[in-house]
Amino acid sequence: MGDVKRNHRHTPEMARRADSDSEETYRKILRAAEEEVALTEPRDAISLRKVAQRAELTLGTVQYYFANKALLLEACLNGYYERLSLEVSQLVMVPPSEMDSDAWIAHVVRMLWRFISRERPLFELRVQMVSKKGGLPAQRVPLADKLFQAGAEALAKRVDRPVERLRPGIQAGVAIMMRFLTMSESEKEMVLRGLDPEKDLETLCEEYIVDALTLLVFA
Numbered sequence: 001m002g003d004v005k006r007n008h009r010h011t012p013e014m015a016r017r018a019d020s021d022s023e024e025t026y027r028k029i030l031r032a033a034e035e036e037v038a039l040t041e042p043r044d045a046i047s048l049r050k051v052a053q054r055a056e057l058t059l060g061t062v063q064y065y066f067a068n069k070a071l072l073l074e075a076c077l078n079g080y081y082e083r084l085s086l087e088v089s090q091l092v093m094v095p096p097s098e099m100d101s102d103a104w105i106a107h108v109v110r111m112l113w114r115f116i117s118r119e120r121p122l123f124e125l126r127v128q129m130v131s132k133k134g135g136l137p138a139q140r141v142p143l144a145d146k147l148f149q150a151g152a153e154a155l156a157k158r159v160d161r162p163v164e165r166l167r168p169g170i171q172a173g174v175a176i177m178m179r180f181l182t183m184s185e186s187e188k189e190m191v192l193r194g195l196d197p198e199k200d201l202e203t204l205c206e207e208y209i210v211d212a213l214t215l216l217v218f219a
Contacts, residue, residue, distance in 0.1 A: 026065055028055050033076050034122070043125035044073060044132075073125060074137065080122040081143060087115050088147050092154035101158040105217055108151070109177070109210045116181055117202075127182060148174075155217070166217065173213040180209055 032055035036046040048069055052062045066072040091108045099107060116123045130136055136144060152167040159166070180188070185201065192204045199207075 022065075025057070025061065029057065029062055029065055029072070030075060030079070031055070033072050034079075037073075037076060037125055038121040042128050043121060044069075044128050046073075048072065073129065077122060077126060080119055080126070081140070083119070084115065085143065085147065087111065088150060092150045094154075096158045099158075101155065101218075102214060104158055105155070105214045106210045109173070109213045110206060112174075113177060113181075113206050113209055116177075120181070123181065127178065159218075169217040173216050176213065176216070177209055180205055 029051065033046065033051045035054060036051050037043050040046050046069065048062050048066070049059055051072070052059045055062070062072075066075065091111060094104060094107070096104075148167055148171055149163070151170050152163045155166050155170070156163045183191075188201055188205055192201065192208060195204050195208070
């Protein structure tokens, strides 16, 4: 089960897209919403009115495609999850003959760290929405489960351990990575104080996470 397919779900707002013009309008709204998310703190505090202004559309048009802000924000996250699924698919398909377990884990952690760093506004949006709701939306849980399972199965091909023993370490490692990605600069400096002073903070974070998660997975 190395291949992770995209978990593209039809949501209520998607039913309104029927032709090329409506598809373009839909994408225009999403682009504007993602730009607003990147400029807004907290990330989920965007307004439909500002999205409409940025997209050069009427508020009514935006509300025709997205009845409320929650639907629009989840639609923004669809692209994030599709890109994340693609990233994981490429990582789990690396043959064991090309990388041993330590090298593969370091590669996976490094690539996921860089992916989330590139996608930071949407990552922070997801974290904020989960914090407010107390968990992932139900429609996102199967994909999260599939990604963790794919990672554990790919690792099991490299080490002599059953999948069920490896998965908890992977899930704990991801949780630690997410915590580091939401740390303030002062928190990072406190944790990383005493490490190589010639390296910038982001490089130190990446190297620290790679080393820590490699140890954790095999704990």
